[in-house]
Amino acid sequence: MKPVIIHKAFLLVLIFLVSHSLMAQPLLENRISIKVNNERIEEVLRQIGEKGGFSFSYSPDVIDVKARVSVNATNQSIREILNEIFKGSVTFKERRKYIILHKVAAEPERQPDNFFLNGYIIDKKTGERLRDASIYEANSLVSTVSNEYGYYRIKLPTAHPNLRLEVRKEEYSARSIEVTRRQDYYLTISLTPDTIRHIERQNPRILSRHDTVQSRVEPRVEIPRTPQVVSAPVPAAEPDTVAPASRPAYTLKERLQEVGDAFVYAFASTKQAIHTENITDTLYRPFQASILPFIGTNHQLSGNVINDVSLNLIAGYSLGVGALEVGGLVNIVRWDVQGIQVAGLANLVGRDVQGIQIAGFGNLNIGEFRGVQIAGTANATAEDFRGLQISGWANVVGRRLNGWQVTPGLNYARVVEKGHQLGFINYADSSATTPFGYFSYVRQNGYRRYEVSTDELNYFNASFKTGVAGFYNVFTFGMNAFLPGKPLGSIGYGIGTARRLGRGWMLNGDLVASRMAVQRQFWRQPQAGHYRIAVALEKKITPRIALSLGPTLNLLHTPYAGLFDTSPRRGLEPIWIGNKYDDAGITTYGWVGFQAALRFCNRI
Structure with missing residues (x-):
């Protein structure tokens, strides 16, 4: 059962x-x-x-x-x-x-303000009803989308003298229909398949990574319920066909694109997404005002309209800006911005910007930028940047930088051609100028030294120098393996500069400040500071290994009297300048010493 x-x-x-x-x-x-x-x-x-x-x-x-x-x-x-x-x-x-x-009521003596057209959108060849087709009137910016049964209903203004119904659908030829009557009526519209577009969509052209980087992109919004076309996989490029420097830019651009899509998903409506996919026409309006991207004077077509002036109470979504855009929270522009763009939270631009961009949180541009970019947290431009970036946390340029990046946080640029990076951390694939910061790293033509050395204060020192030859950062650590009569060790930071002398010779000077560990309770002990100016002559014995030797000028401030024996000794010894005691019990030692080092170098 x-x-x-x-x-x-x-x-x-x-x-x-x-x-x-x-x-x-x-x-x-x-x-x-x-x-x-x-x-x-x-x-x-x-x-x-x-x-x-x-x-x-x-x-x-x-x-x-x-x-x-x-x-x-x-x-x-x-x-x-x-x-x-x-x-x-x-x-x-x-x-x-x-x-x-x-x-249907007889026409009144006074003509109504609006009338309705309704009907189906169909495939001219097969008779199939087409869902997600865009129907709009360009003058009034009234629009609608055909539903899952291909049915549409659009409300048009009666008083407008010239009305044309524009019908757009991906993979179909555009259709424009003159509206001659000013009353409700039924109208079925047929569209002819665009064979070329259909073939391109079914067989997408495979681009190399270099092609993808060079091409302009714009935020893409996927239409809910519409099957996605899966592109053919891009084969891995041969190592000798793509320069290594191009790969980070490609990856960065794709990642910034994902961030941009997230903003668009958050604020654009489903109808706007469909219009974005279907409509390739460019519409112009001198002014628009909106509360949200789909509530404003550009209605559901805001993503297809270029405005000279755009005011957005909460968030705005447009095709382009010609002079000024102000948004309470977010401004999203699919193409270009010229002029001034200000947002309380973020600005997102799908192509190029010329002008000034200010945001409380961040600015994100998928194309090129010329001008000034200011953000409370981060600025990011996927392609070339010319001008000034100022942020509270990070500045990012995906390709060439000709200008300044200023932040208390991180600066990143693929290639620095002019200007400078000024931040706590600076990174560039290559740089023709000098970055200034606590830590700077230039991958291709930067200055890097991994150094093992000895001197009269510490028997063993390990140092890392990074930046460019004109200005680099020094991170150092020293120790004495608990030997009696010596400090336990030290940890320090400094800056330096180097000059090439030719034939493998280089002269460099460092200024380093270190904190000394005299007792085992390092962080609880009274502070002891060591300050050193070092000049060294370097000679490369292989492309990657060098020896260096040079004098040092030293000052040591410590509360431990009698830490060093300054009496004359035999053999190699420092030249003592003297020591001084003050009323606070601090002893200052001064001497001229030496430093010998083995260096592991990059090719610069």
């Missing part, structure tokens, strides 16, 4: 799901077939109701149901059949299992 019960339960669930699915479909979209010849309308309506599983509600005094009609429809929607019967003289409205019929 149990298998029978389970089988019946399964059938009941299946019947429920099927019936629920059928009920979810609008009655007017049900498809039926009917053929009658010179039959009274009331009889035709009865047959349609039986086939569709519903009833009609109407007043026989208002609608002439005694009139006779002929209908020959095969697998057509009830909406289409009713339009064929009544020729636009009757409107239809669904209410549960009823379709209510109303007579």
Whole structure:
């Protein structure tokens, strides 16, 4: 019995799901077939109701149901059949299992402010109804999108003298239709497939990474419910076909694009996403104001309009800006910005910017930038930057920098051609100028030394020098392995500069400050500071290994009297300048010493 019960339960669930699915479909979209010849309308309506599983509600005094009609429809929607019967003289409205019929009122003496066009968007070749097609009027910026059954309904202004209905759909040729009447009527629109676009979409061109970097991109918004076309995989480039420096820019641009898409997803509506995919026309308006991207004077077409001035109370979404854009939170621009762009939270631009960009949190540009970029947290430009970047945390340039990056945090640029990086941490693939910061790293033509040395204060020192030859950072650590009469060790930081002398010779000077560890309780002991100026002559013995030797000038401030024996000794010894005691019990030692080092170098 149990298998029978389970089988019946399964059938009941299946019947429920099927019936629920059928009920979810609008009655007017049900498809039926009917053929009658010179039959009274009331009889035709009865047959349609039986086939569709519903009833009609109407007043026989208002609608002439005694009139006779002929209908020959095969697998057509009830909406289409009713339009064929009544020729636009009757409107239809669904209410549960009823379709209510109303007579279209006679035109009043005063023309209404608006009227409606409705109908289906269909494929001219196959007759298939097309969902997610964009229908808009360019002058009034009124727009709509065909639903899952291909049906559209658009409200147009009556008073406008020249109305043209523009219809756009990906992979289909554009259609423009003049609107001659200023009253409600039914209009089915057919679109012709664009064979070239269809082939390109089904067989996308495979770009090399270099091509992808050079091409301009814009934020892409995916349309919900529309299947995505999977692009063919891009084969890995041969090592000798792509310069190593191009890979970080490619990766950075893709990552910035993902961040940009996240902003667009957050603020753009579904209809705007569909219009963005379908409409390639560029629309212009001198001014627009909006509360959100889909609530404003540009309506749902805001992502297709270039404005000279744009004011956004919360967030704005547009194709371009020609002079000024101000947003309470976020400004999103698909293409270019010229002028001034100010946002309380963030500015996102899909192509190029010329002007000034200010944001409370961050600025993100997928293209090039010329001007001044100021952000409370971070600025990021995927391609070339010319001008000034100022931020509270990070500045990023994906390609060439000709200007300044200033931040108390991180500066990143692929290639620095002019200007300087000024920040706590600076990074560049290559740099023709000098970065200034606590830590600077230039990958290709920078200055780097891993150094092991000895001197009269510490028997062993390990140092790392990074930056460029003109100005580099020094990080050093020293120790004496708990030998008596010596400090335990030291840790320090400094700066330096180096000059090439030719034939593997180099002269460098360092200024380093270190904290000395005299007792085992290093962080709890009274502070002892060591300050050193070192000049060293370096000679490379291989492209990667060098020896250096040179004098040092030293000062040591310590509360430990008698830490060093300054009496004359035999052999190599420092030249003591003297020591001094002050009233606070601090002893200052001064001497001229030496330093010998083995260095592991980069090729610079």
